[in-house]
Amino acid sequence: MPSESIFGDLTRDDLRELSADAIALMPLGATEQHGRQLPASTDSMIATHLAERSAQLVSEQVQVVLCPALPFGFSEHHLPFGATISLDNDTYIRALTSIGRSLSRSGFKRLIFLNGHGGNVAPGAAAADRLVTELELDLAVAVLSYWECIDDVVRAGFSMPSPGHAGSFEASLISALDADLVRPYGADTQEVLDDAARPLNVSDHLLGTTRLPNMWPASDGVTDAPAEPDPKFGSQLLDALSAAIAEYIRNFDAATR
Ligand SMILES: [Zn+2]
Structure with a gap:
């Protein structure tokens, strides 16, 4: 019977x-x-948690090997704010390509x-194209951003805000994963939060595909104003997203057998 396995815990014989x-x-x-x-x-915390949970959920039907998370991504647009370690676009595409090739x-x-x-998202798609279309590897590759499963979650009767960046959505998810890591929200911190509440002033559509000079620097590096996190909502959301991702894995398994 299939089960989820952790890449780093296995020997070369196991993996073979x-x-x-x-x-x-x-x-x-x-x-x-x-x-x-x-x-x-x-x-990284959210992606790792959802990968672990969804792998567990499909473990009776699909054999999944959980690989170590890649903690760095393409984050050049956050460099002006500090607290960021980014791989530039070419490096990130090549990193993902090397991982797939390996x-x-x-x-x-x-x-x-x-x-x-x-x-x-964009460099991930470029790496998938390189691996499958250009290098013609015998490898089926999917790049699934967890919020792509949100339609399924909403269809299941869940109302949800736009994920955004560093706003109420992610605050709720992190408060459910490790409440100590979310800076406290309350009257004494209102001043700090007010000062931080200079959100990115673009629609989700623009955020996805359009690059505007100074779009990020004009903001305080968040897509919506900080809000009091809701760990209960975050926990329900993690459950719903894990279930939707598990369904995606089952479909991917059926399509690539
Ligand atoms: Zn984020």
Whole structure:
């Protein structure tokens, strides 16, 4: 019976046995400023948690090998704010390509990058194109940003704010994962939060595909004003997202067998 396995815990013999049939699942994180309320590892924490949870949920049906999370992503637009370690675009595409090539050489034929950071979307797609279309590796590659599953979550009856960056959405998720890492919200911190509340002034559509000079520097590096985090909402959201990602993994498994 399949089960989830952790890449780093396995020997080369274990992995040789698993790799031909298993799906390699790698969380893609970022180390970047998340305003004044949230830690720099926010995106890595969320992607890692969702990868672990969804791998557990499918463990009876699909063999998943959970790979170590990549803690750095394409975060150049956050460099002006500090607290950011970024790989430039070319480096990040090449890093993902090298990871895919290595997994292919190790016998894997299926790979899902589970992404937790908006800046990784475009280079992630470029790396997938390079691996599959240009290098013609015998490797099925998916780059799934966890918020792409939000439609499923909303259809399941969940109302949800836009994910954004370092706003109330991520604050709720992090408060559910480790409340100590969210800077306290209250009357005594209102002044600090007010000062930080200079959100990015663009719609989600522009945030996704359009690059405007000075878009980020004109803001305080957050997409919506800090708010009191809601750990209960965050926890329900993590449950719903994990279930939606598990369903995605089942579909990917069926499509790539
Ligand atoms: Zn984030």
